[in-house]
Amino acid sequence: MRKEYTLSQRFALIGLDGQSASHSSVAKRAAVRGIAAAVILERFLYQEEENNGQDREPEGRIRQELAAALAKIKHLNQKKAKELEKEVVRQLEEDGVLEEVPDLLGCDMTYVTSGIHLTMYRSDEKIWLSLVEQVKGEILEDGPVTLECVCLLWLLRESGCIHEIFSVREQERVQERMTALSAADRFYDFLWKQEFHKDMELAIRSFLKGKRKLFRNPYLAGINLLFPFLDRRQSIFIDFVILGTDVKQRRQAVENYLSEQGHYVEEVRRGNETLIRINNMYYRIWPKTVVVGRVPVQGASLTPVYQ
């Protein structure tokens, strides 16, 4: 990554990646609220720099203002959210690091046959990887953690992106590190306690917490089976003739189809299974037959896999 991106741009590159560009969704709204929070945090970072870290008490004026501003994000109206999204997308598109491509969901048989055209955002692969790996390198490794890294982690947590980046074990390590950092630094403690979830999402999260315990199982070679509280990706079904094909041919058929639709597709070996990496995310492929009316349709189902 050769260019310095602001906190909101960095978060947008991670948060908007794979999200619908043409339609609104719960996950995208959470990501846009994250961008709004990042814009406020940028102002705070600038003020902290100006004050040379003098306003470090939790009662500090800047922090009070920050808490009040962050609280307003919960009620960010749709018009403002759309304007913010457009603005940040415009900046990143001009830099050539974010693009609008046909949505993966649009490759699902139901959408294809309905003639619905969907688009999604796709971040530059190298920039995305560089941003994510730098955060991982800082938080998972012993040693000091920068303010920018904690801010980004908090934004990722609040917008439901954390499970897409960290594996189950890594998430536990992040929690351990953040507990230790919060005990040592009052600002980290203050920030980590802030939330800009919607109440509805919180309700869904608490409901899923129970489910999460049930599914917290480390089988399948370290693949994350935790239930994310926001569904940022969906399973899709692609129809083709599977009769007489083997696993490799089915995988190839899916890869060819998705490549034709403009997606970056790559096979990735993980343990004893092969996953498909589509754009920046991983999917597992299953042969499947769905019945439409009375007609069985053969094909394959792609299910999101978390780290």
Next chain:
Amino acid sequence: MSRQRSLEKILASEYVSIGELARLTGCRYSTLKFYTEEGLLPFEQAEENLTRRYRREESVKQVEWIRRLRQEGKSVPEIKKRGKP
């Protein structure tokens, strides 16, 4: 509460952290960690509990060299035998 170094500062410094090395090379953190544990990526550590730091220029060259050999189909043990670029 430390602040993130700008790219300019990173490029001017002798040592970098693993996160900064990931940023400079575009390599995954887990991959860099693996190379470090395999002894392919030398690091310095003042005391046992302190952060590992890498010599920037040498480490970037080493990562690029490993990456090239991996693309040529060499395995990690084979690269280990070769040692350095």
